[in-house]
Amino acid sequence: MIDKPVSCWVEKERLNSKIVDCLTIILRTRGCSWRKCLMCGFSISANVSEDDLKKQIDFAISKYGVRDVVKIFTSGSFFDDREVSRGARDYVYSLVDKKLIVESRPEYVFNCDCFDLGFELEVGIGLETSNDFIRNVCINKGFTFEDYERAAEYLIENKAGVRTYLLLKPPFLSEKEAIEDCIQSIKDCLKYSRTISINPVYIPKNTYIEKLWKAKIYRPPWLWSAVKVLRRAFSEIKSKTNNKTNKNEVCIICDPVGAGSVRAVHNCGKCDKDISSAIRKFSISQDIKVLENLKCSCEKTWRKYVNVENTARFNVISELGGE
Amino acid sequence: MMSYNIKLRDGFSKLGVVKIDGESFQTPGVIPFEKLKNLNSRVSLKLKIIDERRFEVLRVKSEIFIFNTPLDNPFDFVSLLKDYLLNNKEFRVFYAPAMATAYNIPILSYFGMDIFDTALAELAAELGIFMTESGNINASKIKENFCHCSICEKEGEEVLKNRELLKEHNINLMMSRAKLTRELIRRGELRNFIESEVKHSTFYTAALRLFDGCWDKEHPFQRFKKSKAIFCSQESFSRSEVLYFLKRVEEVYEPKTKVALVLPCSAKKPYLLSKTHSKIRQKLKGINKSVNEIIISSPLVTPREFELCYPACNYDVAVTGSWGEDEVEFVSKKLVSLLKNFEIVGGYVSGGYRKVFERACKMAGIDGIILDDLEEVKKFVEKMGEKHFDLYLEMFKAVSNYQFGCDILSWIDSRKNKVKVKGKYPEIELFCGKNRVARFDVSRGMIDIYIPDFFKKTEYKVEIEDFKPKGTIFAAGVKKADFSIKPGDLVGFFGENWKGVGIARISGREMEDLNEGYAIDVKRVEKNLS
Numbered sequence: 001m002i003d004k005p006v007s008c009w010v011e012k013e014r015l016n017s018k019i020v021d022c023l024t025i026i027l028r029t030r031g032c033s034w035r036k037c038l039m040c041g042f043s044i045s046a047n048v049s050e051d052d053l054k055k056q057i058d059f060a061i062s063k064y065g066v067r068d069v070v071k072i073f074t075s076g077s078f079f080d081d082r083e084v085s086r087g088a089r090d091y092v093y094s095l096v097d098k099k100l101i102v103e104s105r106p107e108y109v110f111n112c113d114c115f116d117l118g119f120e121l122e123v124g125i126g127l128e129t130s131n132d133f134i135r136n137v138c139i140n141k142g143f144t145f146e147d148y149e150r151a152a153e154y155l156i157e158n159k160a161g162v163r164t165y166l167l168l169k170p171p172f173l174s175e176k177e178a179i180e181d182c183i184q185s186i187k188d189c190l191k192y193s194r195t196i197s198i199n200p201v202y203i204p205k206n207t208y209i210e211k212l213w214k215a216k217i218y219r220p221p222w223l224w225s226a227v228k229v230l231r232r233a234f235s236e237i238k239s240k241t242n243n244k245t246n247k248n249e250v251c252i253i254c255d256p257v258g259a260g261s262v263r264a265v266h267n268c269g270k271c272d273k274d275i276s277s278a279i280r281k282f283s284i285s286q287d288i289k290v291l292e293n294l295k296c297s298c299e300k301t302w303r304k305y306v307n308v309e310n311t312a313r314f315n316v317i318s319e320l321g322g323e
Numbered sequence: 324m325m326s327y328n329i330k331l332r333d334g335f336s337k338l339g340v341v342k343i344d345g346e347s348f349q350t351p352g353v354i355p356f357e358k359l360k361n362l363n364s365r366v367s368l369k370l371k372i373i374d375e376r377r378f379e380v381l382r383v384k385s386e387i388f389i390f391n392t393p394l395d396n397p398f399d400f401v402s403l404l405k406d407y408l409l410n411n412k413e414f415r416v417f418y419a420p421a422m423a424t425a426y427n428i429p430i431l432s433y434f435g436m437d438i439f440d441t442a443l444a445e446l447a448a449e450l451g452i453f454m455t456e457s458g459n460i461n462a463s464k465i466k467e468n469f470c471h472c473s474i475c476e477k478e479g480e481e482v483l484k485n486r487e488l489l490k491e492h493n494i495n496l497m498m499s500r501a502k503l504t505r506e507l508i509r510r511g512e513l514r515n516f517i518e519s520e521v522k523h524s525t526f527y528t529a530a531l532r533l534f535d536g537c538w539d540k541e542h543p544f545q546r547f548k549k550s551k552a553i554f555c556s557q558e559s560f561s562r563s564e565v566l567y568f569l570k571r572v573e574e575v576y577e578p579k580t581k582v583a584l585v586l587p588c589s590a591k592k593p594y595l596l597s598k599t600h601s602k603i604r605q606k607l608k609g610i611n612k613s614v615n616e617i618i619i620s621s622p623l624v625t626p627r628e629f630e631l632c633y634p635a636c637n638y639d640v641a642v643t644g645s646w647g648e649d650e651v652e653f654v655s656k657k658l659v660s661l662l663k664n665f666e667i668v669g670g671y672v673s674g675g676y677r678k679v680f681e682r683a684c685k686m687a688g689i690d691g692i693i694l695d696d697l698e699e700v701k702k703f704v705e706k707m708g709e710k711h712f713d714l715y716l717e718m719f720k721a722v723s724n725y726q727f728g729c730d731i732l733s734w735i736d737s738r739k740n741k742v743k744v745k746g747k748y749p750e751i752e753l754f755c756g757k758n759r760v761a762r763f764d765v766s767r768g769m770i771d772i773y774i775p776d777f778f779k780k781t782e783y784k785v786e787i788e789d790f791k792p793k794g795t796i797f798a799a800g801v802k803k804a805d806f807s808i809k810p811g812d813l814v815g816f817f818g819e820n821w822k823g824v825g826i827a828r829i830s831g832r833e834m835e836d837l838n839e840g841y842a843i844d845v846k847r848v849e850k851n852l853s
Contacts, residue, residue, distance in 0.1 A: 172370075212370075215373055215396075215399075217369050301446065301449040301450060304442075304445055304449055310360070311362055311389070311391070311420045312421035312442070313365065314367045314391060314393040315393065317446065318395070319394060320452055321452075321459060
């Protein structure tokens with residue numbers, strides 16, 4: 001099993017304002033060296049050798065071939081030698097054509113060894129929020145905004161792009177606070193980011209956040225909240241980049257993983273499919289029109305929920321026999 | 324800014340007026356959510372159970388205590404109630420955010436919640452949910468709008484389709500339930516009411532049972548009450564006042580003889596006024612004072628001496644003649660604990676009563692004698708010698724011990740005075756020479772005391788500021804009060820120049836802690852010359 005990736009597929013990505021194919025591989029590594037985030041569901045895997053990693057990559061390529069963009073997720077840090085050895089990384093670099101996207105905690109960014117290799121590099125950093133209190137008390141992420149800034153500046157100096165991951169609705173935040181926190185975080189990380197990826201919380205099994213969810217004191221965010229954040233972020237980006245060309249614009253994307261499921265970002269059940277597909281369309285096209293005129297009667301419920309949950313701090317809809 | 328003025332307590336429920344930002348609201352009461360939405364505790368109380376460390380870091384304290392927990396697990400709910408109502412004595416106004424429905428307001432009030440909001444009424448309307456007194460229903464599934472609130476009266480079936488109207492209906496019903504709750508508190512009948520109300524929900528039934536199991540010296544249940552106790556459910560057996568009565572009687576019971584005659588209860592209270600009991604006493608005229616009578620009922624077991632004490636003096640049970648196994652077991656056990664005082668035990672009992680009698684005798688290791696008719700009862704009593712006692716004096720002795728932990732007869736004796744009982748049962752009074760010392764307050768099931776100094780030896784004394792009390796003593800005028808004092812207790816109060824007797828409206832701790840609101844209803848005042 002350790003010679004096959006967790007998963008791999010082909011999806012769409014933006015490359016210089018064009019939409020191209022992207023081979024996405026989720027590598028099975030020995031796991032993140034931190035592993036203390038409250039919403040993290042990744043457990044430590046068996047010892048995976050460099051050879052296994054190469055086999056995993058070969059498996060993905062034999063299945064889908066190399067595409068314009070290669071995206072490699074490790075559920076940890078790509079540049080952490082303990083997770084992905086130098087040899088395995090070199091193997092990846094040798095296969096990339098136009099663009100490589102990887103992810104890393106800020107402390108391993110300085111271990112990056114693929115600047116100036118002839119392809120574009122974008123490094124994802126799971127900042128989650130620009131608020132240190134929320135990141136460290138509510139998420140237990142273990143690094144500061146300053147750590148992120150330093151890593152981002154280092155990447156920018158070396159002509160790599162930064163993809164900032166923000167968490168929509170960290171534990172202990174009400175929906176209302178979560179929306180505000182996400183919008184504030186977008187403003188704060190805008191100048192460092194080439195892409196901002198909004199990640200609505202998903203509730204994996206056997207996690208801390210699952211306990212909160214089972215106790216009904218946490219509900220994953222509404223899709224409406226994601227839409228609101230995306231729209232606000234978009235206008236924020238527009239106002240900040242008015243004088244620049246389209247080319248340098250920050251992309252704002254959101255992958256509503258598991259949308260519609262009670263463990264993931266969801267609305268009323270009737271509109272989840274339409275809203276989440278609009279969000280995915282927007283992420284690829286960056287066309288704000290797809291997020292306008294979305295309608296469902298649950299939008300009013302959501303507005304009420306946002307207000308009430310801020311005081312109640314539990315899933316108030318479940319009190320009425322819903323969910 | 325918030326202030327709270329308690330007018331009356333019934334257990335944990337409080338009748339009062341809360342002032343929030345200059346606006347007054349009656350409690351228990353429903354306040355529009357808009358007016359409360361700035362209250363913020365950051366995290367649910369339930370986090371305390373899951374992660375106490377983070378709870379302490381994140382929880383924000385507020386003047387109004389936000390009791391915010393989902394109502395899904397009765398164990399968690401009751402453990403939080405225990406933490407914040409019982410163990411933590413700090414006085415608080417409790418706000419239950421987004422928890423109230425038309426159904427649960429009386430129940431949550433019983434559990435000590437003071438303030439409710441309209442959040443769920445509004446949210447429910449958005450979801451097409453029609454609130455009723457017994458639970459929520461999907462409005463679209465209702466065939467005929469059965470509600471007669473002002474909006475349903477006017478709009479009829481339209482309410483079921485229109486969200487705005489639905490919201491008004493939901494709020495109307497919640498308001499009316501809050502009013503009903505306040506009325507029940509005034510009448511002292513909230514417990515009777517909620518014992519049947521919880522049956523609509525497994526959650527609340529379980530929560531009530533679990534909550535009844537929580538005991539604390541300062542539990543603010545009323546030991547004496549004007550309202551009739553209705554014992555109709557399993558939960559009636561675990562009422563604080565029932566458990567207290569049974570425990571307290573066992574503690575203070577000192578029968579005069581070594582012979583017990585066990586009798587069945589009667590529908591009329593006090594028992595002595597009933598046809599069956601007066602017939603028995605008629606038969607035993609002249610000899611009945613040589614045995615101690617114990618009356619068995621469900622769930623009470625009452626020595627005759629305590630029959631004027633609440634709840635024995637004022638209760639009702641559903642009588643069908645058949646006793647459930649649980650009842651037999653419960654009552655037998657309670658009877659056993661009294662039988663240990665006796666050497667000879669006879670029982671004029673049949674049916675379920677006989678089952679209880681036989682089981683109790685077996686458990687106690689006593690050869691209980693079954694007496695089949697009044698002749699046999701008479702023969703049984705005649706054999707028992709000549710040890711006579713005055714029942715009414717024994718009643719004063721027993722109930723004063725029960726109520727104050729201090730026997731009024733010995734207190735008078737110690738002053739070398741002769742005592743006498745006057746009056747027609749049950750309105751009996753205790754005289755010392757020409758002075759009335761005490762009487763039975765039959766409406767509350769307790770002894771009323773006429774001499775304030777008696778309280779000095781008891782826990783039921785309150786120290787007040789120097790003023791002449793009239794009508795009511797406010798909490799602000801209380802200097803010191805014993806924490807054993809429960810709402811409804813008879814207390815003696817002492818100031819520098821005035822002393823007297825009154826009835827506590829709130830608990831002793833609250834009298835000390837609060838700066839406003841009623842503390843004691845004054846019954847009598849006199850100059851303090853000591």
